[in-house]
Amino acid sequence: xxxxxxxxxxxxxxxxxxxxxxxxxxxxxxxxxxxxxxxxxxxxxxxxxxxxxxxxxxxxxxxxxxxxxxxxxxxxxxxxxxxxxxxxxxxxxxxxxxxxxxxxxxxxxxxxxxxxxxxxxxxxxxxxxxxxxxxxxxxxxxxxxxxxxxxxxxxxxxxxxxxxxxxxxxxxxxxxxxxxxxxxxxxxxxxxxxxxxxxxxxxxxxxxxxxxxxxxxxxxxxxxxxxxxxxxxxxxxxxxxxxxxxxxxxxxxxxxxxxxxxxxxxxxxxxxxxxxxxxxxxxxxxxxxxxxxxxxxxxxxxxxxxxxxxxxxxxxxxxxxxxxxxxxxxxxxxxxxxxxxxxxxxxxxxxxxxxxxxxxxxxxxxxxxxxxxxxxxxxxxxxxxxxxxxxxxxxxxxxxxxxxxxxxxxxxxxxxxxxxxxxxxxxxxxxxxxxxxxxxxxxxxxxxxxxxxxxxxxxxxxxxxxxxxxxxxxxxxxxxxxxxxxxxxxxxxxxxxxxxxxxxxxxxxxxxxxxxxxxxxxxxxxxxxxxxxxxxxxxxxxxxxxxxxxxxxxxxxxxxxxxxxxxxxxxxxxxxxxxxxxxxxxxxxxxxxxxxxxxxxxxxxxxxxxxxxxxxxxxxxxxxxxxxxxxxxxxxxxxxxxxxxxxxxxx
Amino acid sequence: xxxxxxxxxxxxxxxxxxxxxxxxxxxxxxxxxxxxxxxxxxxxxxxxxxxxxxxxxxxxxxxxxxxxxxxxxxxxxxxxxxxxxxxxxxxxxxxxxxxxxxxxxxxxxxxxxxxxxxxxxxxxxxxxxxxxxxxxxxxxxxxxxxxxxxxxxxxxxxxxxxxxxxxxxxxxxxxxxxxxxxxxxxxxxxxxxxxxxxx
Numbered sequence: 001x002x003x004x005x006x007x008x009x010x011x012x013x014x015x016x017x018x019x020x021x022x023x024x025x026x027x028x029x030x031x032x033x034x035x036x037x038x039x040x041x042x043x044x045x046x047x048x049x050x051x052x053x054x055x056x057x058x059x060x061x062x063x064x065x066x067x068x069x070x071x072x073x074x075x076x077x078x079x080x081x082x083x084x085x086x087x088x089x090x091x092x093x094x095x096x097x098x099x100x101x102x103x104x105x106x107x108x109x110x111x112x113x114x115x116x117x118x119x120x121x122x123x124x125x126x127x128x129x130x131x132x133x134x135x136x137x138x139x140x141x142x143x144x145x146x147x148x149x150x151x152x153x154x155x156x157x158x159x160x161x162x163x164x165x166x167x168x169x170x171x172x173x174x175x176x177x178x179x180x181x182x183x184x185x186x187x188x189x190x191x192x193x194x195x196x197x198x199x200x201x202x203x204x205x206x207x208x209x210x211x212x213x214x215x216x217x218x219x220x221x222x223x224x225x226x227x228x229x230x231x232x233x234x235x236x237x238x239x240x241x242x243x244x245x246x247x248x249x250x251x252x253x254x255x256x257x258x259x260x261x262x263x264x265x266x267x268x269x270x271x272x273x274x275x276x277x278x279x280x281x282x283x284x285x286x287x288x289x290x291x292x293x294x295x296x297x298x299x300x301x302x303x304x305x306x307x308x309x310x311x312x313x314x315x316x317x318x319x320x321x322x323x324x325x326x327x328x329x330x331x332x333x334x335x336x337x338x339x340x341x342x343x344x345x346x347x348x349x350x351x352x353x354x355x356x357x358x359x360x361x362x363x364x365x366x367x368x369x370x371x372x373x374x375x376x377x378x379x380x381x382x383x384x385x386x387x388x389x390x391x392x393x394x395x396x397x398x399x400x401x402x403x404x405x406x407x408x409x410x411x412x413x414x415x416x417x418x419x420x421x422x423x424x425x426x427x428x429x430x431x432x433x434x435x436x437x438x439x440x441x442x443x444x445x446x447x448x449x450x451x452x453x454x455x456x457x458x459x460x461x462x463x464x465x466x467x468x469x470x471x472x473x474x475x476x477x478x479x480x481x482x483x484x485x486x487x488x489x490x491x492x493x494x495x496x497x498x499x500x501x502x503x504x505x506x507x508x509x510x511x512x513x514x515x516x517x518x519x520x521x522x523x524x525x526x527x528x529x530x531x532x533x534x535x536x537x538x539x540x541x542x543x544x545x546x547x548x549x550x551x552x553x554x555x556x557x558x559x560x561x562x563x564x565x566x567x568x569x570x571x572x573x574x575x576x577x578x579x580x581x582x583x584x585x586x587x588x589x590x591x592x593x594x595x596x597x598x599x600x601x602x603x604x605x606x607x608x609x610x611x612x613x614x615x616x617x618x619x620x621x622x623x624x625x626x627x628x629x630x631x632x633x634x635x636x637x638x639x640x641x642x643x644x645x646x647x648x649x650x651x
Numbered sequence: 652x653x654x655x656x657x658x659x660x661x662x663x664x665x666x667x668x669x670x671x672x673x674x675x676x677x678x679x680x681x682x683x684x685x686x687x688x689x690x691x692x693x694x695x696x697x698x699x700x701x702x703x704x705x706x707x708x709x710x711x712x713x714x715x716x717x718x719x720x721x722x723x724x725x726x727x728x729x730x731x732x733x734x735x736x737x738x739x740x741x742x743x744x745x746x747x748x749x750x751x752x753x754x755x756x757x758x759x760x761x762x763x764x765x766x767x768x769x770x771x772x773x774x775x776x777x778x779x780x781x782x783x784x785x786x787x788x789x790x791x792x793x794x795x796x797x798x799x800x801x802x803x804x805x806x807x808x809x810x811x812x813x814x815x816x817x818x819x820x821x822x823x824x825x826x827x828x829x830x831x832x833x834x835x836x837x838x839x840x841x842x843x844x845x846x847x848x849x850x
Contacts, residue, residue, distance in 0.1 A: 273841040
């Protein structure tokens with residue numbers, strides 16, 4: 001399970017330069033005093049700069065100084081695999097014991113901890129245990145701890161708590177030194193200037209430098225003649241091949257031509273030309289493969305091209321591939337904004353599975369429909385103004401004019417039926433008219449239910465991202481948060497983000513926030529921090545306006561007496577006014593009578609006509625409500641037909 | 652003739668050294684022969700008259716080994732320069748991928764040079780090849796002769812190189828300019844294969 005240390009990777013074979021001196025010194029110190037110098041030691045660098053080498057060198061050095069030490073080197077993937085195998089075999093404890101007994105643990109490629117919560121937890125536990133026992137941990141990664149995506153804060157702080165060193169790209173002198181060391185190791189000797197020429201190329205990492213060395217070693221071995229600096233230049237493609245001038249200018253042959261080299265120069269020349277001509281497509285494909293592989297994309301499709309003899313339309317294939325990758329990038333970016341968790345999926349790095357990526361993105365897109373918006377049934381114009389809601393309304397206008405700037409949050413309090421929900425939705429509708437606005441407007445109950453569903457579906461990240469994109473959050477009936485601890489927690493976080501970003505928050509509540517029970521103090525104090533505006537019971541003017549509109553909407557002809565009568569009736573909410581109008585209008589329709597004050601009085605204060613139904617035989621006596629008989633109980637309304645009674649008695 | 656065979660992964664270039672008699676075509680080949688490692692060259696076939704003039708043609712195969720996965724071979728031919736061997740010249744020219752025109756830099760040979768150039772053009776035409784489409788370089792040989800006897804490369808360019816092809820000053824006897832010429836023609840020939848129109 002554990003990798004063995006590669007015997008070639010020791011400090012002796014590591015060429016030290018300015019860029020890696022700190023890492024090597026730290027490594028040596030750690031090897032000499034495991035567990036006491038820098039614990040943990042965290043080494044990071046780009047690929048191919050010697051992380052693994054240093055890591056293994058530490059292992060070798062520590063082992064050489066104290067052979068009894070138990071040293072484990074492994075990559076994170078191996079660690080994960082071992083852990084999973086142990087868990088599957090029911091040997092989790094044994095696994096933990098095994099690693100807790102290691103004197104020095106060397107873990108490579110720690111960056112793969114991304115998106116592995118359970119491994120992070122496991123590693124955290126192990127790090128703690130090892131540190132407490134004074135055992136050394138050395139970690140290597142391609143980026144510093146803080147940049148490892150999704151890494152647990154506790155791990156970041158632990159990793160950073162020891163020593164974090166990086167290995168940079170070797171400078172020219174180091175490159176020459178590396179080349180000398182490596183060519184010596186291979187027993188190859190070169191003419192003076194050859195290695196220096198190679199080193200003049202700025203290789204992004206040592207691995208590519210080794211690749212260049214391999215090429216000249218191989219070239220020299222094949223050609224039986226020592227390679228020279230010029231050939232190296234051509235071989236590595238660093239200068240253009242000297243081409244004969246075209247036209248009248250004549251190229252003078254070099255005055256002194258080393259005769260032995262003429263053929264190899266010619267060969268190099270031809271090689272370069274052939275390479276450019278015949279195999280140019282191969283180079284282009286290989287280049288594309290390297291590039292996209294480096295960016296983490298699957299390149300199976302391009303590799304298949306390389307297997308072919310003469311693939312048709314190579315450039316088109318590459319272009320199509322690049323297009324696909326661009327599309328994947330776009331999809332991934334889109335998905336990342338909607339659902340960070342889904343963006344990590346592998347399909348977004350495999351251009352051979354475009355369809356799957358598209359459908360995955362579509363799924364996320366569907367799922368990530370914007371949060372519920374305000375209802376169109378409550379336009380702002382239809383909100384009836386009056387002295388009783390003047391304050392709230394002016395605050396609402398300010399909020400609409402400058403969302404997030406003036407009153408944030410705005411808390412509308414008032415009893416049920418006074419139009420809080422109407423106002424909330426109305427403001428939401430106005431806010432949504434602004435460019436780029438995403439207004440989340442929903443009931444607190446809906447908010448809680450969504451969160452529960454998200455927790456249930458294991459997509460809280462998605463849920464959060466969805467609200468984080470909103471430019472305004474409007475929650476109705478905030479008191480329903482009482483006792484919903486998790487929702488309060490989420491709302492608290494959202495709240496802070498919104499306020500920080502000057503995005504508007506509006507809530508409604510039946511009473512002043514500080515009188516609401518079951519809300520956390522931090523939420524209450526934040527609600528109080530904005531503007532708490534109260535909607536009071538409707539005044540007469542407002543009632544009149546409301547009635548007028550209500551009647552108009554029922555297509556009832558305007559009747560001042562009716563309006564006055566209804567507006568004078570005491571009522572505690574606008575909603576009940578609407579109910580009254582509804583009752584009167586229905587009664588009128590049933591009686592096929594016009595809606596007027598008299599009818600309204602009949603309906604609302606009790607009138608015989610309201611109960612009358614057609615189809616029943618009656619005595620024909622209709623007592624007017626003006627007749628003074630007010631008690632329905634004292635009147636006989638339905639007389640049985642006498643013939644019915646006669647037949648009944650005959651039986 | 653297919654220059655690049657993708658199926659057998661072979662590249663074969665036939666390069667013909669053309670020019671008037673005694674301009675140094677065979678000398679070019681001899682010099683090349685002397686510089687190619689034994690493992691890489693085939694036997695040089697040279698049919699010469701008693702006076703050591705090329706009777707039929709010289710042939711030098713060079714195996715450049717695997718280049719980018721293609722086994723690459725160059726075949727260098729010379730034609731007999733003497734006027735009366737035109738049938739042979741035409742034969743050798745058949746299927747050529749590139750021509751090196753080896754001119755004699757001596758001032759008194761200018762007419763022979765011109766005549767040979769015209770001959771090259773007409774022989775190519777016989778094969779249905781337009782000289783303008785044939786990769787071609789000029790080599791002005793014998794530049795080592797005393798300056799009063801020879802024309803300078805710019806003068807020769809003016810006189811002979813009316814298609815403005817790459818030209819090289821050379822002293823084939825001592826090897827000066829020989830490989831430069833070969834490189835020049837190889838590059839032209841191989842570039843044509845990049846253009847995807849093997850001759």
